[in-house]
Amino acid sequence: MLIPEAVRSAMARASTNLRRARKKGATVADPVSADVYRLVLASGPCVYCGEPPEHVDHIRPLSRDGWEHESNLVPACEHCNLSKREKLLSEWTPDKVHHGVMNSVKVAIEYARQTGAELVMK
Numbered sequence: 786m787l788i789p790e791a792v793r794s795a796m797a798r799a800s801t802n803l804r805r806a807r808k809k810g811a812t813v814a815d816p817v818s819a820d821v822y823r824l825v826l827a828s829g830p831c832v833y834c835g836e837p838p839e840h841v842d843h844i845r846p847l848s849r850d851g852w853e854h855e856s857n858l859v860p861a862c863e864h865c866n867l868s869k870r871e872k873l874l875s876e877w878t879p880d881k882v883h884h885g886v887m888n889s890v891k892v893a894i895e896y897a898r899q900t901g902a903e904l905v906m907k
């Protein structure tokens with residue numbers, strides 16, 4: 786998958802912060818606040834298909850070493866969230882993952898982390 790320039794530069798800026806947040810999130814036992822969930826839900830359409838958001842998706846599922854932090858949360862429609870469930874991005878519907886990478890820096894970073902996609906970003 787080719788990651789567009791705008792996403793790549795945003796990824797470069799965000800990745801250090803997200804790495805820090807991920808470490809921090811992994812050590813925080815409490816769930817993120819309802820306010821964070823509301824903000825994520827209001828932040829845009831479903832990142833995986835563009836439909837109106839209904840759920841907050843953990844990009845990396847909690848059951849798969851995901852972290853409970855805003856950096857791992859994106860708005861998703863019910864259909865996508867229920868379809869994705871416990872799957873990693875690399876295990877899920879490629880079209881939806883592609884849409885997510887193009888529309889969310891958070892998804893792009895996690896996808897690159899899982900697949901080594903940075904190798905094709907040059």
Ligand SMILES: [Zn+2]
Pocket residue numbers: 831832833834835836861862863864865866
């Ligand atoms: Zn969707």
